[in-house]
Amino acid sequence: MAGGATECCRHIVCEGCPVLLVIDEKRRFIFRVERGRVQGSDRGTVRHDDLIGLRYGSRVRLSSGIYALVLQPRLVDYMERGLRRRSQVIYPKDHGLILMLLDIEPGNRVLEIGVGSGYTTIVLARAVGPEGKVYSYEIRRDMFETARRNLETVGLLDRVELKHRDARLGVDEENLDAAVVDMPDPWAVLPVLHRALRPGAGVVFFLPAVNQVARLLAALELHGGWAETRVYEVLLREYEPRSDALRPRTTMIAHTGYLVYTRRIERDMGQHQDTDKGG
């Protein structure tokens, strides 16, 4: 890398730094800068060598004469066009609330069941910081590999222990600070979660269908080791940022899924049946 070590990739584009090149709203490219390479588009090309030494936030002239913005890619930019996507994923609008409900902070140890493409793994890995750890269980080998590659792309693989396992059979960790569960039959892991979480720790279940929510609520009640349960749906409406015609965008993502939040409490064994085989 060229340039001052602390400035590289933060203030200044150096060799090896990630770049988000914005030509217009539809033409947005994420890549790492490599000497000798050229980034193409139907609106012109740019040589990577011409990006080296630029400050992020500046413009670069393409071969066509038009200018493009040079920015640092954020996690949401990677999620929109810089990662492989092989499963349904949780969206940033839901990630924000998940992090707040679970009170996740640097140093936390967090369980994730149902990794899919790893989008949520990435968000959790960012939130727990370099001192924290995310323990992520995925039953399918192809999803496991996709998530691993995506974590590598954003440079967060070292904060995650990816496990190719069926979480219904149990997890290795104990005393965890929080959990996120995104799988079709989450009622089947309530005993596993109860054993893995520390007292008072929270879990968020992500469920696309409302009948799954009803079934999960019934299983939580039957199990008896949970309290403070809440159900949410997050609706996000984006606006056209035009000072002369400010109005909502004509399209929006109408539905992604429901979030069910609950906290681990001590079970009252006198009142509740043993549901260790699932709800």
Ligand SMILES: C[S@@+](CC[C@H](N)C(=O)[O-])C[C@H]1O[C@@H](n2cnc3c(N)ncnc32)[C@H](O)[C@@H]1O
């Ligand atoms: C919808 S995807 C998760 C997407 C992920 N939350 C994201 O934001 O990218 C659900 C995943 O759960 C996995 N899964 C289903 N049952 C599982 C189980 N018993 N143990 C571990 N993973 C499981 C599926 O293979 C699938 O990859």
